[in-house]
Amino acid sequence: MAFDLVDTLKNLFSNDFTRNAATQLGESEGNVQKALGGIIPAVLTGLLNKAGSSPDAGGLIGLVKEAASSFSGIGNLAAGLPSGLLARGGDILRSLFGNKSADISQAIASYSGIKQQSAESLLQTAAPASLAVVGQHASNPQDLLSLLNSQKDRILAAVPSGLGLASLLGVGNLSDIGNKLSGLVSGIGSSVKNTANSVGHEVRQASGNRWLWTLIAVIAIILLLWWMLRGCGARETTTVVETDSIAMNEDSAVTAVMPPPAAPRESIKVTLPDGTVLDAYKGGIEDKLVAFLSDPNSQGGKDVWFDFDNLNFKTGSAQLTDESMVQVRNIKAILNAFPKTKVKVGGYTDAVGDPKANMKLSQDRANAVLVALQAENVKPVQLLGAEGYGAQFAKAPADAPDEERRADRRISLGVREK
Structure with missing residues (x-):
């Protein structure tokens, strides 16, 4: 069959x-x-x-x-x-x-x-x-x-x-x-057949072993160049990402969306209403988000955002590092403890690089965080999607020093309802 x-x-x-x-x-x-x-x-x-x-x-x-x-x-x-x-x-x-x-x-x-x-x-x-x-x-x-x-x-x-x-x-x-x-398949087949016929004709016309080996060497070089050029073409999309405003350090295996500050950060314990205790940083997303959700006077909305502070991607990609899953799971625990909360993931870049590439990468990275939350079985009703904003909200100009542009490169969690 x-x-x-x-x-x-x-x-x-x-x-x-x-x-x-x-x-x-x-x-x-x-x-x-x-x-x-x-x-x-x-x-x-x-x-x-x-x-x-x-x-x-x-x-x-x-x-x-x-x-x-x-x-x-x-x-x-x-x-x-x-x-x-x-x-x-x-x-x-x-x-x-x-x-x-x-x-x-x-x-x-x-x-x-x-x-x-x-x-x-x-x-x-x-x-x-x-x-x-x-x-x-x-x-x-x-x-x-x-x-x-x-x-x-x-x-x-x-x-x-x-x-x-x-x-x-x-x-x-x-x-x-x-x-x-x-x-496409027919074209490739015809090309291979024509090339074979051409090679056969040239071999028949060549005199002596010296011409035969020369012809074989030329064909091998042409094929090698073709494979190399095709490989370069396959890497073009990666190059667009590598030169965008988030992937600034090509020598690093990991690109931090929010690079950690030079000063040591203070570790704290964040206790949730259901008794879950999270390891976090003072002033980090867990600290601020739980305080906001616990405040009876606070309200969600389109302008209420909290920046991830311990979230990293592999260079020029939308693939989260394993270490980043700690903060993703912390967010899951927070959403479980506040079941009425509904959130949206936002991705942002600074003003450096091609706007279209920045927009795409910010969307891809926002999607990656949303998918990670979904994979952790966050209730679907609490996740309102993901959106990449590129450099739309960048505050620092493209020619500003990198330390000024860091805050523009981030992934954020928007609290729409609580």
């Missing part, structure tokens, strides 16, 4: 997964099953679209291998939503759909009758799982393109008509995605 990628993934998300995920999300099993019926082909269609729109299949195989690495060790999905996949799943969705990720989750929610946040959690689980299965059948760029080309008709046919995916991806018809991929 021929391999069917869509059916393989549907079998991966078993009835046990559906039942447990529905319980965790507070949704009906039927609606979760319906959502998965749209999510699986939608994620695969995003991969088809990415493959057909970019000549960098090497970059895609890297994404697939990273997904496989994230998925390894999970075992099976019978227990429901594995928190370890959620953050990585968000990164994969942004790689596949760019700034359309939120629109995709909204479309899934509308189609299946579940909450958007539930749709996001299911998408963030399905994305690495789907790419991991793809990775089991494709170990190099050529295999990946061949596999996707062979599965494209089945994938596109499985997309529910009511999802509106073509419009979200900016194409007239989903078949356009399949045609583009087929054209």
